[in-house]
Amino acid sequence: MYRPKIIAFLCTWCSYTGADTAGIARLKSPAHFRAVRVPCSGRVSPELIMRTFDQGADGVLVLGCHIGECHYDSGNHRTAKRIPVLKSLLEFAGLEPQRLRLDWVSASEGERFSRIATEFCNEILDLGPVRWRVNEDRYRAGKVDKQPISDYDQPVFNQAVLDKQTDDMRKSARELLRSNQVDCVIGYEEDQRGRTRPTFIYNPDDCSRLVWNKNCTHNLAGYLSKKLNPGLTKSSERTSLSIAVVVKPCDSRTINVQLAEKVYQREQLHIIGMTCSGVQEQPRSTGHLPSAQTPPLQGRCLDCSDRIPLVYDTLVGDSPDYIPDSKGISPRALKITQLNAMAPAERMDVWLREFDRCIRCYACRQACPLCECPTCLYERDDSLWVSAANGWDGVGLNEKRTFHLGRAYHLAGRCIGCDECERACPVGIPISYLNQMLAREMETLYHHQAGDSVAPTPFVTILSGEERFL
Amino acid sequence: MSHIPVAERRTKIISREQVFQWLAQLAGEMDLVAPIDVDGYIFYRKIDDADEVVLDYTKPVLSIKDVFFPPTDKLFLIEQPAGELKILPPAHSTKQVLFGVRPCDARGLQVLDAVFINTEPSDPYYTQRRDNSILIGMACHEMGATCFCTEMGSSPDDARDMDLMLTEVDGGYTLESITERGSQLLKRFSLALDDFSTKNTAESALPISRYPYPSQERWLDHFSDNYWEDMAERCLSCRACAYVCPTCRCFDVRDEIQTGDDGSQIYARIRCWDSCTGYAYRRIAGGHNPRPENAQRLRNRLYCKFFYFSQQYGPDACTGCGRCIDVCPVGVDITEVLQQIAGITVGEQNNPEEVGVL
Numbered sequence: 001m002y003r004p005k006i007i008a009f010l011c012t013w014c015s016y017t018g019a020d021t022a023g024i025a026r027l028k029s030p031a032h033f034r035a036v037r038v039p040c041s042g043r044v045s046p047e048l049i050m051r052t053f054d055q056g057a058d059g060v061l062v063l064g065c066h067i068g069e070c071h072y073d074s075g076n077h078r079t080a081k082r083i084p085v086l087k088s089l090l091e092f093a094g095l096e097p098q099r100l101r102l103d104w105v106s107a108s109e110g111e112r113f114s115r116i117a118t119e120f121c122n123e124i125l126d127l128g129p130v131r132w133r134v135n136e137d138r139y140r141a142g143k144v145d146k147q148p149i150s151d152y153d154q155p156v157f158n159q160a161v162l163d164k165q166t167d168d169m170r171k172s173a174r175e176l177l178r179s180n181q182v183d184c185v186i187g188y189e190e191d192q193r194g195r196t197r198p199t200f201i202y203n204p205d206d207c208s209r210l211v212w213n214k215n216c217t218h219n220l221a222g223y224l225s226k227k228l229n230p231g232l233t234k235s236s237e238r239t240s241l242s243i244a245v246v247v248k249p250c251d252s253r254t255i256n257v258q259l260a261e262k263v264y265q266r267e268q269l270h271i272i273g274m275t276c277s278g279v280q281e282q283p284r285s286t287g288h289l290p291s292a293q294t295p296p297l298q299g300r301c302l303d304c305s306d307r308i309p310l311v312y313d314t315l316v317g318d319s320p321d322y323i324p325d326s327k328g329i330s331p332r333a334l335k336i337t338q339l340n341a342m343a344p345a346e347r348m349d350v351w352l353r354e355f356d357r358c359i360r361c362y363a364c365r366q367a368c369p370l371c372e373c374p375t376c377l378y379e380r381d382d383s384l385w386v387s388a389a390n391g392w393d394g395v396g397l398n399e400k401r402t403f404h405l406g407r408a409y410h411l412a413g414r415c416i417g418c419d420e421c422e423r424a425c426p427v428g429i430p431i432s433y434l435n436q437m438l439a440r441e442m443e444t445l446y447h448h449q450a451g452d453s454v455a456p457t458p459f460v461t462i463l464s465g466e467e468r469f470l
Numbered sequence: 471m472s473h474i475p476v477a478e479r480r481t482k483i484i485s486r487e488q489v490f491q492w493l494a495q496l497a498g499e500m501d502l503v504a505p506i507d508v509d510g511y512i513f514y515r516k517i518d519d520a521d522e523v524v525l526d527y528t529k530p531v532l533s534i535k536d537v538f539f540p541p542t543d544k545l546f547l548i549e550q551p552a553g554e555l556k557i558l559p560p561a562h563s564t565k566q567v568l569f570g571v572r573p574c575d576a577r578g579l580q581v582l583d584a585v586f587i588n589t590e591p592s593d594p595y596y597t598q599r600r601d602n603s604i605l606i607g608m609a610c611h612e613m614g615a616t617c618f619c620t621e622m623g624s625s626p627d628d629a630r631d632m633d634l635m636l637t638e639v640d641g642g643y644t645l646e647s648i649t650e651r652g653s654q655l656l657k658r659f660s661l662a663l664d665d666f667s668t669k670n671t672a673e674s675a676l677p678i679s680r681y682p683y684p685s686q687e688r689w690l691d692h693f694s695d696n697y698w699e700d701m702a703e704r705c706l707s708c709r710a711c712a713y714v715c716p717t718c719r720c721f722d723v724r725d726e727i728q729t730g731d732d733g734s735q736i737y738a739r740i741r742c743w744d745s746c747t748g749y750a751y752r753r754i755a756g757g758h759n760p761r762p763e764n765a766q767r768l769r770n771r772l773y774c775k776f777f778y779f780s781q782q783y784g785p786d787a788c789t790g791c792g793r794c795i796d797v798c799p800v801g802v803d804i805t806e807v808l809q810q811i812a813g814i815t816v817g818e819q820n821n822p823e824e825v826g827v828l
Contacts, residue, residue: 055729138516143509193615197801198704218800222706238703285616285796287505287512287530357508359532359541359713360743366708367799379750388724388742390541395728424799426710427531428511 004058004124008035008117009044013071014106015063019117021110029114030121033061040064041102042075046086046409047377047385047402049100053090053132054398059099059124061117066104067463076104077462081446085412085459088441092339092434093405094348095132098123131345134401135394139356142349157214157277165274165317166212169246172272172314176244177204182270183240186223188216198223200238212246212316217279217298219418220245221254222369228264244270248279249306253416253451254369256311260456261414263372273312278304282423300419300432302330310451336433336440351401357427358400360390364431365407367424370414377410378403408434413442413457416450472650473630480653482663485642486525493520493569495659501566503537505530514568523569528614529791533716534568534575538599539582541743545595545723548737563599567655570608574619574791576631578716579605584783585719604655607632607648616792618805621681624789639666681805682812689777692811693769701807702765704800705747711794711802712745712771717787720744720751746770772807 010016016037022029038044041064052060062083064076083102091097101120105113173185187210189199196215200223201207223245230239247255252273259266278301283290308315329337339347362379365371378386386402389395408415408431415435422432442448446458484492496502497520504523505512512530514537517523547558579600586596610617610626619625629635633652636643644666647653712718722744728736744751747768752761761767779787788804795803 191801191803192806193803195801200700200703223704238699285528285531285793286510287527288507288510289526289528290614353509357511357513361709361713361745362748363706363708363710363797363799366706375750381750384726387726387728388542388722389726389728389738389740390742392542392544392740393728396542420799424706424708424710426714426797428509 002125002129004032004121004129005056006030006032006034006059006061006121006124007052007057008033008061008063009038009041009048010035011041011064011071011076012037012039014065014069014104015041015113017107018063018105018109018113021108022114022117023110025110027110027114029117032121032124033117040070040072040075041079042070042072042077044079046082046089047406049086050090050402050405051385053095053099053130054402056130056133058127058130059101059120061120062100062102063105063113063116064102066106069106074462078459080463081459084445085438085441086409089405089409089412089434089438091344092347092437093351093401094344094346095130096127096344098127099130131348133394134352134397136397137391137394139349139352139397142346142351142353157280161277161317162213166210168316169212169272169274170207170210172316173201173210173244173246174204174207176270177201177207182242182244184227184238185210185244185246185272186220186227187246187272188212188218188220210246212274214278214280215282216246216248216274217282217423219248219251219254219369219420221247221251221258222367222420224255224258224269225263225369225372228268242268242270244272246272246274247309247312248274248276249309250276250300250304250416250418251369252309252311254418256451256454257370257414257416260454261372270314271309271312273309273315275308275315275317277307278302284428285426286428298419299330299332300417303333303417303436310453332430332432332436335430336437339433352397354429355400355404356397358404358429359427360396360400360403361426362403363424363426364421364429367420368407368411369418369420370411370416371407378406404429404431404434408438411435412438413446413448413459414450415439474647474649474653479646479648481666482645482656482661483639483642483666484636484645484661484663488661488663489525489636489643490520490523492659492661493523496520496567496569501564502569503534503566504569514570516566525570525608527570528610529572529574529793531793532714533578533791533793534571535578535582535716535719537566537568537603538579538596539586539719539721543595543741545739545741548739550735550737560595563595563602565602566599567604567606569606570636571605571632572610572791573607573624573626573628573631574617574789575716576605576607577619577622577624577628577789578791580631581717581779581783581785581787581789582719584785589783604633604651605631606652607635608643609635609637611638614792616795616805617790618681618792619790621683621805621808622786622788622790681808682814684776684808684812686777686780688811688813689773693773697810698765698769699763701802701810702763702768705764705768705802706800707747707749707764707767708799709745709748710797710799712747713743714793714797716789716791716793717775718745718771720746746774768802772804775804776808776811 041062044062049060064079070076087097087100103116176182185201187199188196189209190196190211198218198220227240227243278297281295281298386399389399419432448458501516503514503516505527506515506517506522507524512527514530514534544560549556586593607629613626627637629648633649635646635648647656721741723741725739728738753759775788776786
């Protein structure tokens with residue numbers, strides 16, 4: 001007979017005692033439980049839950065104190081906010097959502113404990129054995145048909161507008177450096193191959209190097225934490241006290257998140273905001289023969305309606321006269337919908353196939369303007385959340401998945417959708433689908449859009465009256 | 471590996487259809503690694519079905535190095551079934567044919583050979599895989615925008631590191647036996663191939679060097695330049711350059727416990743890719759890091775390619791494949807560094823004679 005493995009994380013102050021109460025009252029509880037006593041349900045990190053599934057759990061039950069009764073005031077508020085989001089993420093990755101459940105049981109509610117435990121256990125019994133852990137070395141199953149990009153609008157860029165913006169931006173940058181208002185201007189330049197790339201200007205005479213064009217895809221706000229808060233990045237290289245940075249509307253959202261997270265002070269920054277009509281898809285090295293097709297507008301630009309940065313000191317450019325016509329849905333939005341429509345097992349195949357290509361270079365993390373931990377949780381020597389194994393007997397694939405899902409989760413409510421992670425990925429993993437799915441989830445659950453204002457992710461704040469949980 | 475003298479090399483002509491027939495026969499007898507399309511990206515992968523093989527490609531996203539030096543190598547396993555320790559050797563590598571190898575990738579193997587085979591103690595894992603492999607090269611049709619193999623002493627049709635070499639011509643490919651091993655492999659299959667005789671198919675025009683090649687002295691002189699801080703300011707330390715590189719070969723060794731489905735525990739000593747451009751690479755016990763800055767790390771990688779490696783082993787540790795230029799998300803360009811070290815202001819017209827092009 002199938003005996004499911006169910007791990008229950010029980011808060012020591014309430015549900016653990018609740019389980020005892022059930023025992024003392026001789027109430028029936030299922031025998032498939034392995035209880036793990038934790039100091040607070042807020043202690044149960046997404047990594048713990050994902051690792052529990054990785055190690056073969058068929059279901060994970062998290063029980064905490066009722067809202068308002070937390071021994072630490074708001075620990076369970078965080079649990080209440082996090083677990084629904086983690087659940088959607090795991091569901092998107094192909095796990096049946098019923099396998100993870102959060103509920104509240106107080107110390108006196110032995111009967112409630114027994115009921116929830118039995119209910120959960122029956123549900124898992126109905127679902128049957130879990131399919132999560134991977135044992136294959138190479139994953140070839142599952143494939144989403146990729147929508148040919150040519151089906152979408154070709155971008156129209158007004159060169160005269162871009163040139164005028166370039167001139168105005170150079171003027172502002174020169175003035176800021178001349179008057180010593182800033183030490184450094186971070187902007188874009190063109191290299192000798194004609195590729196646009198980030199540049200750092202210290203001398204007003206070098207401002208003629210700055211450009212503004214349809215390839216300014218980089219999110220330059222990513223350099224700010226390193227320059228303005230060297231302690232965070234363990235670097236002493238060319239730090240500045242005050243910086244001017246060229247931003248698109250999307251990039252300006254990054255600044256709002258960084259300010260909310262107190263990475264640096266607003267006064268240290270002069271923001272040169274560019275009005276934006278989108279940037280075009282950048283050529284990728286795929287190994288296929290190069291095509292002569294005009295690159296389309298980036299998917300994220302089709303989804304974006306911001307034309308003017310949300311925060312700026314100097315605004316460069318009038319309202320753009322070209323506004324992308326997204327025909328209602330971008331290729332990326334379409335793919336997310338397509339994924340959501342699949343059965344969990346099918347979706348898992350798709351993701352495993354994508355993650356299989358990962359070479360663990362972690363370029364996605366390095367390119368992310370908001371991955372700011374001095375040492376990444378997944379690369380710490382003292383807590384091996386993920387193994388160093390890149391692949392053998394499927395071990396590597398489990399690790400790759402943990403890394404990608406974990407990173408996406410850490411960015412929930414913070415990711416502003418600049419897609420730098422996806423652009424940096426040398427093997428083309430569609431990381432932005434994960435981020436976008438979570439961004440939608442945060443909007444639905446908590447009415448939160450990252451970078452709309454100087455507000456931290458809802459995960460670190462308490463529940464408000466109108467937020468729905470459970 | 472015994473090379474057949476150039477004058478005695480037999481060149482056959484093989485049609486596209488025959489290539490696929492031959493690959494199907496090969497795949498039936500041994501492991502076949504070839505370029506295939508994986509969700510829009512070309513990779514060298516072990517294949518089951520010869521029809522999957524892609525013949526028209528520029529260069530696979532990752533180099534051929536991971537066939538010989540995989541991202542994770544299980545060096546050995548330790549099991550403790552009944553209180554008794556058992557050390558298990560790794561699985562033996564099997565005979566394999568690598569098809570469609572680009573000259574820059576085959577050159578990269580020479581660099582890895584210098585470290586893993588020709589320097590004592592040789593690496594048994596790498597050596598065994600190398601001994602068990604036959605390389606069938608495929609000449610590039612043309613040089614890509616970021617390619618600079620000609621600067622690094624190679625060329626798009628460089629056959630010297632292959633066992634067999636294919637070059638596209640009208641009506642198919644020329645198939646040339648470069649080594650005895652390659653010749654033997656060809657003989658084992660019944661392919662009705664014509665001799666390739668028309669010697670007049672346009673002499674392969676040797677591509678012109680586009681970038682300078684600085685001397686070792688110049689590298690010595692430029693170590694303390696401010697340039698490194700300037701160029702590395704945009705670097706994200708993302709390591710993508712090193713992971714796609716055909717010659718980057720740094721690794722980390724760890725002992726890890728893996729739990730099997732049945733709860734049994736296996737201890738594995740694993741070797742996994744690492745890169746000097748990552749922060750943690752140089753961190754030592756106690757937390758000190760002698761190369762804490764991006765600029766120091768990126769400079770180290772470039773000096774390793776063109777100075778340290780050449781000093782220690784002879785060849786440069788760069789084959790000019792251009793993958794690092796392709797994947798860098800912020801436009802760090804190795805050919806720009808070569809110009810800088812050679813003393814040419816970036817963007818100026820190069821004069822190859824002045825700076826000594828290889």
